[in-house]
Amino acid sequence: xxxxxxxxxxxxxxxxxxxxxxxxxxxxxxxxxxxxxxxxxxxxxxxxxxxxxxxxxxxxxxxxxxxxxxxxxxxxxxxxxxxxxxxxxxxxxxxxxxxxxxxxxxxxxxxxxxxxxxxxxxxxxxxxxxxxxxxxxxxxxxxxxxxxxxxxxxxxxxxxxxxxxxxxxxxxxxxxxxxxxxxxxxxxxxxxxxxxxxxxxxxxxxxxxxxxxxxxxxxxxxxxxxxxxxxxxxxxxxxxxxxxxxxxxxxxxxxxxxxxxxxxxxxxxxxxxxxxxxxxxxxxxxxxxxxxxxxxxxxxxxxxxxxxxxxxxxxxxxxxxxxxxxxxxxxxxxxxxxxxxxxxxxxxxxxxxxxxxxxxxxxxxxxxxxxxxxxxxxxxxxxxxxxxxxxx
Amino acid sequence: xxxxxxxxxxxxxxxxxxxxxxxxxxxxxxxxxxxxxxxxxxxxxxxxxxxxxxxxxxxxxxxxxxxxxxxxxxxxxxxxxxxxxxxxxxxxxxxxxxxxxxxxxxxxxxxxxxxxxxxxxxxxxxxxxxxxxxxxxxxxxxxxxxxxxxxxxxxxxxxxxxxxxxxxxxxxxxxxxxxxxxxxxxxxxxxxxxxxxxxxxxxxxxxxxxxxxxxxxxxxxxxxxxxxxxxxxxxxxxxxxxxxxxxxxxxxxxxxxxxxxxxxxxxxxxxxxxxxxxxxxxxxxxxxxxxxxxxxxxxxxxxxxxxxxxxxxxxxxxxxxxxxx
Numbered sequence: 027x028x029x030x031x032x033x034x035x036x037x038x039x040x041x042x043x044x045x046x047x048x049x050x051x052x053x054x055x056x057x058x059x060x061x062x063x064x065x066x067x068x069x070x071x072x073x074x075x076x077x078x079x080x081x082x083x084x085x086x087x088x089x090x091x092x093x094x095x096x097x098x099x100x101x102x103x104x105x106x107x108x109x110x111x112x113x114x115x116x117x118x119x120x121x122x123x124x125x126x127x128x129x130x131x132x133x134x135x136x137x138x139x140x141x142x143x144x145x146x147x148x149x150x151x152x153x154x155x156x157x158x159x160x161x162x163x164x165x166x167x168x169x170x171x172x173x174x175x176x177x178x179x180x181x182x183x184x185x186x187x188x189x190x191x192x193x194x195x196x197x198x199x200x201x202x203x204x205x206x207x208x209x210x211x212x213x214x215x216x217x218x219x220x221x222x223x224x225x226x227x228x229x230x231x232x233x234x235x236x237x238x239x240x241x242x243x244x245x246x247x248x249x250x251x252x253x254x255x256x257x258x259x260x261x262x263x264x265x266x267x268x269x270x271x272x273x274x275x276x277x278x279x280x281x282x283x284x285x286x287x288x289x290x291x292x293x294x295x296x297x298x299x300x301x302x303x304x305x306x307x308x309x310x311x312x313x314x315x316x317x318x319x320x321x322x323x324x325x326x327x328x329x330x331x332x333x334x335x336x337x338x339x340x341x342x343x344x345x346x347x348x349x350x351x352x353x354x355x356x357x358x359x360x361x362x363x364x365x366x367x368x369x370x371x372x373x374x375x376x377x378x379x380x381x382x383x384x385x386x387x388x389x390x391x392x393x394x395x396x397x398x399x400x401x402x403x404x405x406x407x408x409x410x411x412x413x414x415x416x417x418x
Numbered sequence: 419x420x421x422x423x424x425x426x427x428x429x430x431x432x433x434x435x436x437x438x439x440x441x442x443x444x445x446x447x448x449x450x451x452x453x454x455x456x457x458x459x460x461x462x463x464x465x466x467x468x469x470x471x472x473x474x475x476x477x478x479x480x481x482x483x484x485x486x487x488x489x490x491x492x493x494x495x496x497x498x499x500x501x502x503x504x505x506x507x508x509x510x511x512x513x514x515x516x517x518x519x520x521x522x523x524x525x526x527x528x529x530x531x532x533x534x535x536x537x538x539x540x541x542x543x544x545x546x547x548x549x550x551x552x553x554x555x556x557x558x559x560x561x562x563x564x565x566x567x568x569x570x571x572x573x574x575x576x577x578x579x580x581x582x583x584x585x586x587x588x589x590x591x592x593x594x595x596x597x598x599x600x601x602x603x604x605x606x607x608x609x610x611x612x613x614x615x616x617x618x619x620x621x622x623x624x625x626x627x628x629x630x631x632x633x634x635x636x637x638x639x640x641x642x643x644x645x646x647x648x649x650x651x652x653x654x655x656x657x658x659x660x661x662x663x664x665x666x667x668x669x670x671x672x673x674x675x676x677x678x679x680x681x682x683x684x685x686x687x688x689x690x691x692x693x694x695x696x697x698x699x700x701x702x703x704x705x706x707x708x709x710x711x712x713x714x715x716x717x718x719x720x721x722x723x724x725x726x727x728x729x730x731x732x733x734x735x736x737x738x739x740x741x742x743x
Contacts, residue, residue, distance in 0.1 A: 166523060181515070184515055187479065188515070226511075
């Protein structure tokens with residue numbers, strides 16, 4: 027028997043396997059080029075749905091993405107002014123989030139990471155509510171049941187299991203595969219390229235596959251997990267991992283809102299129809315820092331960023347609308363005015379967010395309060411009151 | 419009245435909870451056709467179906483993580499961790515998610531999840547099958563932790579834990595599963611879940627125990643009675659929150675207390691109980707509160723586990739030291 031070495035299996039160290047990092051490869055689903063040209067794809071097409079005007083929808087995407095970017099730049103500025111402790115920036119990922127977010131139906135449920143500000147926007151969450159976590163006044167200031175949008179999860183990947191369990195609950199509730207478009211539902215689990223290395227993400231793939239759960243695993247591969255490049259997480263394109271778990275994987279141009287919408291919509295429909303999970307790898311780029319505490323100049327080249335700026339998700343939609351006479355200066359001006367008002371809402375609102383009462387920390391540890399905690403609360407209240415001039 | 423073992427009591431309690439609430443689902447490794455490696459879920463899948471008794475893939479974080487999602491959707495998952503030493507892959511989900519979601523959401527999302535863990539040693543098992551991880555969970559705000567010690571408590575406490583809107587780590591003394599039988603009166607009304615109970619009255623020293631050590635303490639008290647010593651035994655039952663009322667009342671009477679558990683003594687439940695007794699009835703104490711437990715070593719190979727585990731002699735040795743102080 028001849029000796030078998032590692033070299034017989036797959037690519038050797040340093041060998042490029044699959045598409046190169048900067049281009050996304052031939053398998054990338056794209057419907058709108060960076061230059062703003064519509065292109066055909068054999069499997070996926072942009073279909074706004076019955077009774078929906080295509081141009082209106084694309085103009086809506088432009089508005090959504092522009093306002094989402096304003097949320098991000100405004101929050102970044104608020105952090106610089108000391109109003110937020112930290113902010114997780116999404117600059118460059120607007121198309122991935124708006125395209126997937128607009129593919130959802132009201133009855134679908136979303137499990138975000140801590141960066142899905144654009145998806146939150148699509149689910150009707152007041153962006154001001156997103157700031158509480160980063161300002162330090164709460165740990166999620168919205169009701170997840172409004173808009174079916176879970177609270178942000180900071181331990182990366184943990185939410186993919188919650189999403190899978192939630193989807194298993196939908197199966198048990200009989201809201202999968204009935205054929206009723208207002209009833210059938212699915213779940214989207216957002217995560218990033220870094221989280222794809224987590225055990226929980228891999229376990230969620232196994233659970234979702236075993237139980238054929240209606241989950242779309244939506245991975246925004248923004249190329250960087252803080253300072254670690256995608257090559258440290260995976261030797262193969264991430265979407266190809268799905269095959270090993272027994273469900274389809276698709277790589278979509280995450281900076282193309284039309285393609286992201288089309289691919290997510292198809293994946294969600296598969297899930298609602300009872301055909302199980304899909305992995306969507308939205309190939310994109312984190313144009314900003316990981317968070318406002320990060321300094322990307324320490325670990326990546328500025329040419330890289332310049333290259334991706336040419337693929338800007340908003341610029342290509344604007345180019346498309348302008349070149350085809352589908353939107354005029356009035357339209358763009360109106361969106362800009364709306365962005366200004368949104369910015370003001372965030373600036374004024376953020377500063378007005380009240381600090382919680384120190385005594386409130388005891389109240390929601392349990393659904394059924396314990397005597398122990400009630401006693402600790404009373405003791406702490408008495409202690410606070412013992413200071414001269416204390417306000418009860 | 420029927421005679422039941424702890425295993426039967428838990429099985430009957432689970433069945434009752436599933437009958438009473440269609441949202442109760444049982445999930446874990448081998449809980450379906452096999453009925454669990456200890457047969458605690460025996461027959462449940464046959465009667466309630468695969469949607470409610472779920473054989474999960476062999477991934478503990480997955481069990482707890484998907485239970486979180488099910489709970490968010492309105493279900494009441496009862497998760498079985500096959501053995502104490504296998505809970506750690508799920509530790510992040512338990513501590514960072516299950517325990518904190520109610521707090522994080524300011525009470526908007528409840529986590530009525532029961533995490534059943536067969537715990538403790540004494541069954542001659544290989545490594546990772548005999549551990550007592552209770553302190554790791556009792557130390558975590560947001561979790562509640564209980565342990566049953568006998569068949570009747572098993573029947574009632576599992577139902578009460580499932581009905582609780584908070585996550586409950588439910589520790590089952592595995593060496594007691596098939597050991598003793600007791601009479602179950604299904605018409606009786608049980609004590610509240612988060613309450614301790616005096617199980618033997620006495621006047622000289624208070625023994626405090628839970629789970630498998632309750633039996634050891636009862637045997638110790640029986641033996642001591644032969645020497646003219648009167649030991650009071652309290653089954654703590656709830657480890658978080660602690661129910662200190664009966665404990666303090668007892669120590670005010672006896673003036674001496676010995677806490678007994680299989681878990682390592684260092685930073686174990688005994689340390690917390692001793693501190694609280696000292697804080698709350700210092701002037702009633704005739705001696706320091708003593709602790710008897712597993713040594714601060716990893717659980718040993720099973721041929722010498724009897725040396726590691728507290729037994730009647732080690733409990734009585736501590737009683738003698740408390741009395742001699």
